[in-house]
Amino acid sequence: MNAGWLTPTEAPDAPAPVSVIRLVLPQGEHITADIADRFAAQARVEAGGVPQPILLVITGVASLSRGARAVLSRSRTASSIAVVGGSAVDRVLANFLIGGEPAPCPTRYFGNEDAALAWLLGPAHDG
Amino acid sequence: MTAEDGDPRLAMLVDGIVRLSRGDLSSRMTPSAARDDVDAVITGVNLLAEELELVYRQFEKRVENRTAMLHQAHLDMKRMAMTDALTGLSNRVDLIEDIEKSLNAQRSGSAPPALLLLDLDSFKNINDRFGHDAGDDVLREVAERLRSVVRATDTVARLGGDEFAILVTEATMEIALGVANRALEVLAQSIDVEEFSVQPRASIGLRLATGEHTADALLHEADTAMYAAKHEGRSTIRTFEPVMLYERQLRTLMASELRDAIGTDQLCVHYQPVVNLSDGSVNGVEVLVRWEHPSRGMISPEDFIPLAEEIGAISELDRWVMTTALQQFAIWRAALLLPDDFQMRVNISAVELRQLDMVDFVRSLLKRMSVPPPALVIEITESALVSGGEVETYSLLSFKQLGVSIEIDDFGTGYSSISYLRKLPVDMVKVDRSILQEPAEGTWQPRFVAAVYQLIQAAGLGAVFEGIETQEQAQFLRSLGELSGQGFYFSKPLPEPDITALLRSRSALPLGQNDVLSGGQDNDGTAGCDS
Numbered sequence: 001m002n003a004g005w006l007t008p009t010e011a012p013d014a015p016a017p018v019s020v021i022r023l024v025l026p027q028g029e030h031i032t033a034d035i036a037d038r039f040a041a042q043a044r045v046e047a048g049g050v051p052q053p054i055l056l057v058i059t060g061v062a063s064l065s066r067g068a069r070a071v072l073s074r075s076r077t078a079s080s081i082a083v084v085g086g087s088a089v090d091r092v093l094a095n096f097l098i099g100g101e102p103a104p105c106p107t108r109y110f111g112n113e114d115a116a117l118a119w120l121l122g123p124a125h126d127g
Numbered sequence: 128m129t130a131e132d133g134d135p136r137l138a139m140l141v142d143g144i145v146r147l148s149r150g151d152l153s154s155r156m157t158p159s160a161a162r163d164d165v166d167a168v169i170t171g172v173n174l175l176a177e178e179l180e181l182v183y184r185q186f187e188k189r190v191e192n193r194t195a196m197l198h199q200a201h202l203d204m205k206r207m208a209m210t211d212a213l214t215g216l217s218n219r220v221d222l223i224e225d226i227e228k229s230l231n232a233q234r235s236g237s238a239p240p241a242l243l244l245l246d247l248d249s250f251k252n253i254n255d256r257f258g259h260d261a262g263d264d265v266l267r268e269v270a271e272r273l274r275s276v277v278r279a280t281d282t283v284a285r286l287g288g289d290e291f292a293i294l295v296t297e298a299t300m301e302i303a304l305g306v307a308n309r310a311l312e313v314l315a316q317s318i319d320v321e322e323f324s325v326q327p328r329a330s331i332g333l334r335l336a337t338g339e340h341t342a343d344a345l346l347h348e349a350d351t352a353m354y355a356a357k358h359e360g361r362s363t364i365r366t367f368e369p370v371m372l373y374e375r376q377l378r379t380l381m382a383s384e385l386r387d388a389i390g391t392d393q394l395c396v397h398y399q400p401v402v403n404l405s406d407g408s409v410n411g412v413e414v415l416v417r418w419e420h421p422s423r424g425m426i427s428p429e430d431f432i433p434l435a436e437e438i439g440a441i442s443e444l445d446r447w448v449m450t451t452a453l454q455q456f457a458i459w460r461a462a463l464l465l466p467d468d469f470q471m472r473v474n475i476s477a478v479e480l481r482q483l484d485m486v487d488f489v490r491s492l493l494k495r496m497s498v499p500p501p502a503l504v505i506e507i508t509e510s511a512l513v514s515g516g517e518v519e520t521y522s523l524l525s526f527k528q529l530g531v532s533i534e535i536d537d538f539g540t541g542y543s544s545i546s547y548l549r550k551l552p553v554d555m556v557k558v559d560r561s562i563l564q565e566p567a568e569g570t571w572q573p574r575f576v577a578a579v580y581q582l583i584q585a586a587g588l589g590a591v592f593e594g595i596e597t598q599e600q601a602q603f604l605r606s607l608g609e610l611s612g613q614g615f616y617f618s619k620p621l622p623e624p625d626i627t628a629l630l631r632s633r634s635a636l637p638l639g640q641n642d643v644l645s646g647g648q649d650n651d652g653t654a655g656c657d658s
Contacts, residue, residue: 060162063170063173066177066181087162087163087166087167088162088163088164088166088167089158089162089163089166089167089170090162091167092167092168092170092171092174093170093174096171096174
């Protein structure tokens with residue numbers, strides 16, 4: 001993990017709209033509750049007290065602990081969350097992330113960021 | 128890579144699933160960097176195993192908690208099952224367990240245990256007079272006091288009602304008697320109930336265990352001794368003697384025979400004339416029950432009336448006597464010329480006053496027999512009236528409303544004040560024989576008798592003197608005023624044919640000479656029942 005991952009960053013090919021908070025979890029890391037908390041705190045700062053759409057990139061993470069998954073279900077910062085991954089492993093991890101505790105806002109998994117952003121910026125979400 | 132290619136991850140996956148299936152839920156597999164479908168399956172299995180492990184741990188924790196709760200509940204139930212809820216003392220089950228432990232210790236060479244059974248004297252009166260809450264307070268206080276007289280190794284138990292037990296472990300007769308005496312001492316101190324003070328007092332039966340005792344036998348023998356103590360009087364300690372068992376068996380047998388005897392020709396009533404002392408005319412009779420036992424002969428009412436009260440047969444007995452008496456009265460009224468003021472005096476037990484249907488029973492009986500209510504006098508002992516509660520007073524008022532007279536029997540024996548008696552719905556008193564006779568020397572004191580009579584008169588009550596045995600007594604009482612009396616001087620209680628003959632003759636009984644109609648001066652030992 002490096003400092004760049006703690007702040008919203010722009011996608012290399014398609015800049016994300018300013019209103020979407022982009023969180024990229026460190027590849028190869030076992031994501032614990034502590035790590036997830038730090039990301040959640042960062043998102044709260046970015047949101048400035050107003051719920052915002054969040055793009056959560058989990059591509060390449062080694063694992064997501066139960067504690068880390070619980071941080072997502074407790075989040076009050078997001079108005080909607082798009083979880084993005086690139087592999088079959090990411091998809092399995094994402095579905096354990098989404099499928100556990102009921103999420104506080106509409107949450108979906110996407111195989112690429114474009115589809116995720118389109119959904120986040122779309123008019124309405126069905127959760 | 129695929130399985131055909133011999134992908135080692137598939138073999139690892141199989142091994143991992145085997146470990147999980149064996150119960151090793153902490154087993155995890157490491158996916159490769161390829162993050163392909165096989166890695167996705169490995170990741171999924173890892174996550175499922177984690178969930179399974181968590182659920183299993185939670186389940187185990189829950190089982191552990193529930194087991195602990197169950198264990199605690201079991202302990203609580205056991206404690207409840209072993210404890211008397213009202214006093215917190217041991218109960219009968221716990222006591223028996225402790226007795227058995229002590230008996231086992233005795234078999235191993237320890238000193239024997241002693242068992243004390245305590246029954247509170249007159250506790251029922253406390254309940255009746257002050258209510259059950261006050262009664263419960265007294266029981267709790269008694270429990271506390273009994274705790275204070277034993278050693279830590281002894282057991283104090285409440286066996287139910289007002290019955291307590293103390294198990295003195297490793298005892299001698301001296302130690303056990305010491306505990307019993309201390310128990311009597313602490314119970315002799317009064318307990319405040321509302322604005323009154325009550326002295327609980329107890330009768331105590333004591334039994335020191337022998338090598339052959341079982342817990343049940345020890346309890347039974349201590350109970351038998353307690354039973355004997357209770358019969359002996361208040362605040363008494365009795366140690367068990369084998370003869371007590373025989374007496375108790377006899378009493379049990381008599382109780383069963385008495386139940387059978389009520390309503391059969393074994394029971395009969397005798398009638399003792401009540402005489403107008405101014406002219407010797409018979410102005411009434413007192414009805415007295417007799418039990419002619421087929422093998423033991425005449426049994427004294429002194430013996431069987433308390434027994435009837437004890438076994439709950441007194442109501443049946445009293446009602447049988449009342450029915451028999453009023454039937455006889457109806458026959459006399461039809462066949463003889465009875466004086467207008469002739470009254471039938473029937474004793475009823477204090478227990479009857481608590482039976483709410485007693486008044487209705489008497490009312491319907493009077494109606495059925497066409498007996499005018501004023502012709503019936505109900506005699507109730509002084510002690511019953513003094514210790515009676517609201518129900519008793521209600522019954523007395525109902526009798527009075529019905530027109531039946533109430534007479535205090537054995538007046539002078541119950542320590543009641545005249546002013547208290549004036550508050551009760553009572554018409555007259557029957558002055559106890561002890562007033563006429565000075566107990567120590569058998570001499571009598573006319574001035575004292577006159578003073579008693581004046582008090583009764585001043586209270587506005589009528590008086591009948593019982594136990595008149597001499598001409599001197601009869602003449603003195605006659606000199607006091609318009610009085611009635613009964614006693615062996617005039618006549619002993621007579622069976623129905625004899626009293627009928629006397630009433631038919633309308634003859635006056637002798638006032639001025641020392642002869643006695645029918646029978647001599649022998650007292651047939653029915654004090655409290657006969658006069």
